[in-house]
Amino acid sequence: MKETSHLRTENLTVSYGGAEALKNINVEIPEKQITAIIGPSGCGKSTLLKSFNRLLEENDGVKISGRVLVDGADIYSDSEDITCIRKKMGLLSQRPYPLPMSIYDNIAFGPRIHGMKKKAGLDRLVEKYLSLAGLWDEVKDRLNEPASRLSIGQQQRLCLARGLAVEPEIILADEPTSALDPKSSQKIEEEFKKLKSDYTIIIVTHILRQARRLADYVLFIYLGELIEHGPSRQIFESPREQVTREYIQGVIS
Amino acid sequence: MTSRKKIEELFFKCLMVLSLLAVMGSLVLIIGTVIYKGAGSMSLDMITSTPEGGYYLGKKGGILNAIAGSLILTGIATVAAIALALPLALYINLYRARRSRFAEMVRLSMDFLWGIPSIVYGAFGFSVMIFLGIRASLLGGIIAVTLLIIPIMARAIDEAVSLVPRELLDSSYSLGATRFEAAFKIVVRQCLPGIVSAVLIAFGRGIGDAASVLFTAGFSDRIPLSLSEPAATLPLAIFFQLGTPFPEVRDRAYASALILTVIILALSITARVLASRFNRHIIK
Ligand SMILES: Nc1ncnc2c1ncn2[C@@H]1O[C@H](COP(=O)(O)OP(=O)(O)O)[C@@H](O)[C@H]1O
Ligand SMILES: [Mg+2]
Numbered sequence: 104m105k106e107t108s109h110l111r112t113e114n115l116t117v118s119y120g121g122a123e124a125l126k127n128i129n130v131e132i133p134e135k136q137i138t139a140i141i142g143p144s145g146c147g148k149s150t151l152l153k154s155f156n157r158l159l160e161e162n163d164g165v166k167i168s169g170r171v172l173v174d175g176a177d178i179y180s181d182s183e184d185i186t187c188i189r190k191k192m193g194l195l196s197q198r199p200y201p202l203p204m205s206i207y208d209n210i211a212f213g214p215r216i217h218g219m220k221k222k223a224g225l226d227r228l229v230e231k232y233l234s235l236a237g238l239w240d241e242v243k244d245r246l247n248e249p250a251s252r253l254s255i256g257q258q259q260r261l262c263l264a265r266g267l268a269v270e271p272e273i274i275l276a277d278e279p280t281s282a283l284d285p286k287s288s289q290k291i292e293e294e295f296k297k298l299k300s301d302y303t304i305i306i307v308t309h310i311l312r313q314a315r316r317l318a319d320y321v322l323f324i325y326l327g328e329l330i331e332h333g334p335s336r337q338i339f340e341s342p343r344e345q346v347t348r349e350y351i352q353g354v355i356s
Numbered sequence: 357m358t359s360r361k362k363i364e365e366l367f368f369k370c371l372m373v374l375s376l377l378a379v380m381g382s383l384v385l386i387i388g389t390v391i392y393k394g395a396g397s398m399s400l401d402m403i404t405s406t407p408e409g410g411y412y413l414g415k416k417g418g419i420l421n422a423i424a425g426s427l428i429l430t431g432i433a434t435v436a437a438i439a440l441a442l443p444l445a446l447y448i449n450l451y452r453a454r455r456s457r458f459a460e461m462v463r464l465s466m467d468f469l470w471g472i473p474s475i476v477y478g479a480f481g482f483s484v485m486i487f488l489g490i491r492a493s494l495l496g497g498i499i500a501v502t503l504l505i506i507p508i509m510a511r512a513i514d515e516a517v518s519l520v521p522r523e524l525l526d527s528s529y530s531l532g533a534t535r536f537e538a539a540f541k542i543v544v545r546q547c548l549p550g551i552v553s554a555v556l557i558a559f560g561r562g563i564g565d566a567a568s569v570l571f572t573a574g575f576s577d578r579i580p581l582s583l584s585e586p587a588a589t590l591p592l593a594i595f596f597q598l599g600t601p602f603p604e605v606r607d608r609a610y611a612s613a614l615i616l617t618v619i620i621l622a623l624s625i626t627a628r629v630l631a632s633r634f635n636r637h638i639i640k
Contacts, residue, residue, distance in 0.1 A: 158526050163453035190532030200524045203545045203637040213531040216541070249637045258639075262527065269531050 109134035109273065109303040110155060115169035117150055117159065124150045126327045128169070132320070137295060137304045139318035139335070141311065143356055147327045148307040152275050155305065156192040157185055173273070190217070193266025193302075195276040199258035201250035202265070206242050209250045209261055213269035228268055236264035237294055256287025263294060274298065276306040280313065292317055311351065315339055323347050390617055394610030402611055407577045412596065414604045419612050422593035424579045427619075429494055429587055430563040433501035434509075437558055440502075441510035442551070446539045449517045450525070463514065469507035475567035477504040482571045495583040497573025501562045509558035516550025517543060546638055549631035556627040560620050566591035590616045 108131035117125040125147045132138050140148045153159040154171060157178060170177045178188045190213075202209050210229045211219075219225060229246065233239040238260040242253070250261055259279060266274065276295075280288035295304055295317055308314050314321060314335070321338040323330045323346075331344050342348045349355045402418040411417035448459040481500025490496055520543050528538040544551065566589070574586030575596070590612060597609035 153526075156530055158529060161522075161525065161529065163455060186532040186534055189530050192530065194526060194530035196523045196526060198523065200521060200527050201639060202524075202527070202542055203548075203639075205637075212541070216531070216533055216537050251637055251639045265527075265531065275530075 107134050108132060109174065110305075111172045112154075113170040113172070115151075115154060115167070115171060117147075117154060117168075118166045119162070120164040124327050125154070128329045130322060130329055130332055132303065132305060134303050135299060135301070136319040137299050137306060137317050138320040138322065139314035140305065140307045140322045140324060141309065141314050141350075142324035143350070144309060146324045148309075148324055149277050151322075151324065152277050152305065152307050155273070155275055156189045156194065158189070158194070190269050191271050192273040192275050193263070193269070193271040195259065195262055195266065195274070195279040197278045198282040199255060199262045201253070201258050201261055204250065205247045206250050206253070206261065207246040209265050210268050213265060217269065232264040232268040233261075235267055235294075235298070236260045237290060238264060254287075256283050256290065259283060259287065259291060260294065263291070267298075271302070273303045273305065276304065278307055278309065280308075280310075288313075323350065325350070387617065390610055390613045393607060394612070394614035397604065397607040397611040398614060399611075402608070403615060406579065411577075412600055412605060414602045419588075419590070419593050419608075419615070421577055421579050422588040422590045422612065423615060423619075425494070425573070425576070425587035426563050426590040426616075428580065429497045429569070429573060429589060430501060430559055432494075433498045433505060433562050434555060434559045436498065436502040437505045437509050437562075438555060441506050441513055441554075441558075442544075444510050445513040445517050446543065448514065449520075450535055450539050450543065454518060463511070466507045466511045466514070470511065473567070474504055474565045475570075477501075478568040478571050481568065485572060490584070492572060492574030492586050493584050494573060494580045494587040496571075497569045497587055497589070498583075500568040500572040501565070504565060504568045505558040505562045508561055509554050512554030512557055513547070513551055516547040516554065519550075520546050545634075548634040549638070552627050552631050552634070556623055559623060563589075563619065564591060564616065566595055590619075 110132040112128050112130050115125060115128040116123065128151065140151060142148055150159065154167065155173075155178075159165055159167060167179065171179060173188070173191065176183065202212055204212070207229055210232055211225045214225060214228050219228070230239060230243075233242060238257060241257060242261075245252075250258065253261060259282075263274075263279075274295075280291050283291065292313065295306070298304060299319075306314075306317065308317075318335045320332070321335050322332040323338060323342075323344075325346050330346050331338065331342065338347065339351060342351060346355070399418075401416065403423060404420060405416075405418040406421040407419070408415065408417040444462070448454075448462050452459050477500050481496060481503060484499055485491070485496045524542065524546060525538060528542045533542070569587075569589045569592060573589055573592075575588050575592055576586040577588070578585070580587040594609045594612045594616070597605050597612060600606065
């Protein structure tokens with residue numbers, strides 16, 4: 104394969120208070136492509152995703168061993184600044200959680216805490232990233248309204264724009280459409296397709312069809328183990344492992 | 357079987373309605389008594405002038421000294437308590453794991469401190485004052501009342517902060533926010549309605565408490581103009597007026613209670629209004 108890897112794990116093992124949730128994961132995530140993490144619920148997909156931007160350690164009693172390398176640097180090494188690592192990655196969660204402030208301030212929040220103070224500059228960023236997330240036209244006349252007034256689908260795109268505004272390289276999305284109606288889900292998927300020319304996108308999904316539609320590369324996780332990974336076509340059309348085949352055919356879920 | 361369930365249902369429904377009636381009834385009775393007995397002696401003088409010579413024998417004057425004393429004392433104590441309780445609540449929820457043994461231990465101690473009678477805070481404040489060499493004064497009262505209301509405020513803020521969705525914190529952190537930024541720029545905003553009501557509950561407990569200020573704030577017929585002057589408070593004004601043999605002074609005690617009740621009512625309404633204004637930003 105010609106593409107280079109953007110993010111790589113080496114012997115990543117995670118346990119919650121003694122129970123192993125991820126066992127010895129070794130994988131490379133290709134740059135500027137959409138990678139889907141699939142697997143039945145509770146198999147460790149969110150755990151893997153959160154290990155990528157070190158959100159995992161916010162949980163109680165988590166033990167992490169092994170390495171996660173972004174652009175070749177181990178993000179778990181002591182010399183790394185945790186806020187810089189997190190800034191490199193935008194996060195979309197299952198349900199959108201806008202910050203308790205206006206639409207404008209939601210987008211401006213990230214740039215502001217990273218030192219951007221000028222109104223004109225912020226205005227430009229707010230417009231740029233709301234447009235990039237496909238939300239600008241819908242909200243440009245009510246930027247000062249509370250973000251909580253938006254519909255849930257709009258809120259999810261707002262969260263996408265908010266994440267993009269800190270100029271990440273990687274977008275992490277944890278079942279980002281599971282709380283949305285079909286139409287809003289479709290919009291998010293379209294955004295992802297547009298964004299992949301500039302960003303590495305990693306999306307957790309339990310919707311196989313979504314993975315088929317979106318993903319270039321697929322990771323299949325089962326009971327905390329990475330069963331197989333490879334280009335989307337290969338995983339869906341000729342899986343090597345029996346478990347993968349059964350999962351894709353819906354025998355196990 | 358079904359008829360038994362019906363009786364069961366009816367019985368418990370009656371029980372609930374009865375307890376509701378008992379609670380609301382006593383509330384109405386208390387407020388009614390205060391109004392009935394106090395309204396007669398209520399006058400503009402009561403709230404605009406300080407006691408003049410012979411006030412406690414039934415002569416002219418009012419209780420502005422106690423109104424001002426209570427508001428100033430409890431106001432400053434509340435601000436001081438916020439300054440301590442808010443960081444404490446943020447610390448145990450954000451800097452420590454929410455359910456860690458440490459956090460639970462802090463919660464347990466707050467609950468314990470909450471249950472200690474206020475006279476004990478008064479006595480403790482008094483010994484702190486002796487240690488510092490200060491006499492019964494506004495400052496002494498502030499120290500005692502601050503200590504008295506910290507536990508209730510800290511626990512109420514803690515309740516609010518612990519309800520902040522994990523994902524909101526995750527979102528803040530993934531934007532590159534530090535814990536400090538997440539705490540003060542996002543969590544505090546998210547919890548503002550809860551914090552406002554925590555502050556109100558604490559203020560209410562502070563302004564209504566007599567025992568904690570008895571030895572620490574003293575009493576004075578003048579409005580305190582500095583921290584070292586003794587300060588009158590409404591609960592003590594009520595207490596002293598009730599203790600006189602003169603019926604007209606005792607009625608003024610009820611008028612004073614009415615004033616205290618109105619202050620608390622006004623604050624509750626303000627807090628409600630504020631809380632609902634802040635609420636519009638929040639997604640639970
Ligand atoms: N904070 C936590 N504390 C303890 N166990 C957890 C925690 N989060 C997840 N787990 C456990 O780790 C396993 C993987 O969870 P998760 O990564 O959320 O799975 P998925 O996203 O694939 O549904 C599950 O068995 C779950 O119960
Ligand atoms: Mg999950």
